[in-house]
Each structure stands twice: as C-alpha cells, then as structure tokens.
Amino acid sequence: MNRPLFDKVTLIGVGLIGSSLARAMHRHGLAGEIAGCARTEESCAHLLELELCDTAHSDPAEAVQDADLVILCVPVSANAALAEAMAPGLKRGAIVSDVGSVKQSVIRDVDPFLPEGVHFIPGHPIAGTEHSGPEAGFAELFENRYVILTPPPGSDEEALEKVAQLWRTCGSTVEIMEPGHHDKVLAITSHLPHLIAYTIVGTAANLEESERREVVKYSASGFRDFTRIAASDPIMWRDVFLNNREAVLEMLQRFNEDITALQRAIRWGEGEMLESRFQQTREIRRGVVELGQAGTFDPREPEKVKKEE
C-alpha cells in the first residue's frame, strides 16, 4: 500500500462539505489520520459515532496539532476567529486550505493569523446539495465537479500541487483563478441565483394561508426548483452575501435593470421584445448542456449523476 498523500488532515467544521471530504479521503486513502473539529463536545461525539474522524476536538489549536493539511469547512464569517484560535497549534510546513464560496474575504480573514512557514491555499469545490450537516455528506459529492483554487501571489508550488492532487483524487477538475475574479464569476452563477430563489420562496411564504397551500400544491410548475435552492443552509448563505457584497450588489443591479425592462414590456404588451429576450437565453442553456454541466443530481442516488438531453 502506498503512503497516503497526507499523514494527518484536520477538518475544521464537519458539515455537508467537511463530512463528504472525510468520506472521500477515507475511500481514496488520502490521509493517514483525520482529525475533526466541532464547536461542542456533543458534535465531537457525533463525528466519532459516524466514524468520520479518528479524533474529534472542540479546541481548534488542539485539533490542528501535527496536521500536514488543515481545511476550514465552516461558514465564511467564522474563518477569522478560527484562524486566530488554531494558529498556535499549526506546525511549520503545514498547509491551510478552505472550501468557502467567497475567496477574497477568506484571504483577508485568515492570512494575517498564519505563522511563518505555513502555506495557505484557498479553495472552493463547486459542489453541494440543499442538505446540511455531517449525515448529509457522501464520498462522491466532488466527482466530476470543478474545484477552484485561488493561491495568493508567491504561494508555495509544492503545497498548491498537493492540494490540487487531493481534489483530483476525489474526482474533481482543478482550476486556478485569481480570487477577485472567482468572487465575480460566482456572484452571477451561484450567489445571485440563491438570493433570487430565497426571495421568491419568501414572497410566496408571505401570501395568505390559503394561497400558500396552493403554491406548495402546484409547485411542479416551476416553483419547485426554487424551493430546493432556497432550502440551502441559511448561515452559510448569510455569510456569503455579507462577504461578497460588492460583486453581489453589482450583479443584482444588472438583474434589476433587466427585469424592469421585461416588466415594462409586459405592462405595455410588447410581445416581440419578450420573445427575443426569451430566445436569447436558449443559447446559454445549449452551452451548459454541451459542457456536460446539466446533470441532475439526486442526493439519494449519489452514484448516478444523470445527464439531461
């Protein structure tokens, strides 16, 4: 048997992403030992019960002791305090990474606390489901998904390569990107869609009781997809919006201008304008389908990532 890629890996936060990573590392023999860090003793006991980690700790500095790789898997607003708390326990030569959906803020929040000789390679796996918590994870979550790494200028090449290899072994395609560019691209592909889904489901939730029942009943007509997105973890998404404010507000402004134009076309009965706008969007869908990103994921059958068309 080959030696694992890392002798010891510590996961700070073991929810959907962290627990999926633990499962994938087990399956592929990527870590000699996995330590988990959770907030309460109760959560720690639960991680051991689920056999996700070899050891579980509520003290971040203790959790990262002797770790070769530490991955922050928490809502992004929690990064700064955790970085500060774990810093004294980090060994020289350790690699610190994360899985957050915003990359400029994690560099701002974590980098200043890292001791010299510790390598920081921020990352973001484009993978997830609407379910939360350590039970929701599964080893195949990252298969055929992109993982974007955003190493700060002057990052250690070897550390970068090791983190990339971890993800590739989990079945992902690794891309390198500038952190600001990442935040802008994700603002439109992920953050704005989630904000909109939360909004429309919230709008429906504010209808009168009788109408609300019927919204649920007839949700198959389009609304259903939005409810799935809007069932995502509220804390994680709160933090995304607070930490990628500029890019989200910029994309939201563009969206508002576009929907106002359509609203006006509906009000004035401008059928040609509506039709031409609705035609334009098919092009983008074709691109999505061609790139094979149109698979429907069923959390109960994780082995089967189905493709549409």
Add this chain to the structure above:
Amino acid sequence: MNRPLFDKVTLIGVGLIGSSLARAMHRHGLAGEIAGCARTEESCAHLLELELCDTAHSDPAEAVQDADLVILCVPVSANAALAEAMAPGLKRGAIVSDVGSVKQSVIRDVDPFLPEGVHFIPGHPIAGTEHSGPEAGFAELFENRYVILTPPPGSDEEALEKVAQLWRTCGSTVEIMEPGHHDKVLAITSHLPHLIAYTIVGTAANLEESERREVVKYSASGFRDFTRIAASDPIMWRDVFLNNREAVLEMLQRFNEDITALQRAIRWGEGEMLESRFQQTREIRRGVVELGQAGTFDPREPEKVKKEE
C-alpha cells in the same frame, strides 16, 4: 375491448403537450380516432410520420369535423383565431377544452366563438419539460401531475366529468378551480419563476464573452436550474405574460419589494435579517417535499419520476 371514452378527439396543435396527450390516449385507448391540426402541410405530414394521429389537417374546421372532443394545445395568444376558424366545423354536443397556462384569457378568447350546444371545459395540466415540439412528448408526462379544470358557471356536468376522466386515465389528479384564482396561483408558482429565470440567464448572456464562458463552466453552483427553466418555449411564455399581465405584475411587484429589502440588508451588513429570511423559506420546501412534489424529472427516463427525500 371497451368502447373508448371518445369516438373522435381532435388536437389543435401537436407540440410537447399535444403529442404527449396523443401518446397517452393511444396507450390508454381513450380515443377511437385522433385527428391532428397543424399550421403547415409539412407539419401535418410529420405528425402522420410520427404516428401521433390518424389524420392530420391544416384547416381547423376540417380537423374538428365529427370530433367529440377538441383540445386546443397552442400558445394562448393563438386561441381566439383558432376558435373562430374551427367553429363552423364543430358538431352539436362536442366538447372543447384546452391546455393553456392562463385561464381567464382563454375563456375571453374562445367562448364567444363557440356555437350553441358546444360545451367548453378549459383545462391546464401542470406538467411539462423545457423541450418543445412533437418529438419531445411522451405518454407518461401527466402521471402524478395535477390538472386544473376551470369550467365557466353553468357548464355541462357530463362534459366536465368526461374531460376529468380523460385526465385521470392519463394518471393525473383533477382539481376544479375558479379561472381568476387559477391565474393568480400560477402567477406565483409558475409565471414569475419563469420570468425570473429568463431574466437572470439573460443578465448572464449580457456579460462579456470571457465571463460568459465561465458562467457556463461553473453553472453547477445554482445557475444551472435557471438555464433549464429559461430554455422553455419562447412563444408559449411570451403569450403567458401577455395574457396574465395583471397577476404577473402584481406578483412581480411583491417580489421586487422583497428583493429590495434583501439588497438593503446586504449593503448594510444586516446578518440577522438575512438569516431569518433564509430560515423562513425552509418551511415552504418542507411542504413541497411532504406533498411529494419534489420529484426530479428526467426526460430521458420518463418512467422514473424520482423523488427527493
């Protein structure tokens, strides 16, 4: 073998819905004969080639000759002209129905043209995919789906029951609703979600070329679901918005107020407000999942309507 429910059924328009209905009627032996009506001779030939109909006609009055049931399956703006054109061919006692997504306008547009002794039972199957055309249909499309019938006051009870029985045999659950109420409920569950999906995909389409490529590449992060909805038939949806203007504008106004409040909370860093809004939407999702409306539909495996949790 039992006598079919209808001796002759005519489908005016044989696209995704019409062709699915033809297939379902064949499978369940619901019609002694099926006539199709399409705009061009070429389309008529294609319908016969696909063996969807026994006869195909480009003249609506000819198509409805001797029909016991006529179902309009066209974009809703086309209803008025077709009703006028087919009226002279309708036999006394015939039932006219439709499958349009807006119900007040179809009553406004069709009813005035129907001769005395013809029964009008408007309907709307809450079913569909993002694909269009007669090849896209399949017999199982209506299984486990709702069909809403909106009979005008004083409708013939027997005609209503026969149309309901047709849909039940296709596997649907039939509900009766007042047309205005239907249009309001569907404005929020279907029309607004489609408008929003078209808008955000359009917003992305207007980004610079380099960003647009990455939007497609990283679409798995939330955007993908919107591209699917926004790939729906442009003409059908143009007509929905033109014909359900009041209800759509009302719901859009509510949505705008709600997203403006979230925008403000993001700008001012109001985390508690964001979190509480994002919590609220999980309730609705629970309702959707409990009612079994959360199935993911894969057009390539129509037999398998999968349920999420």
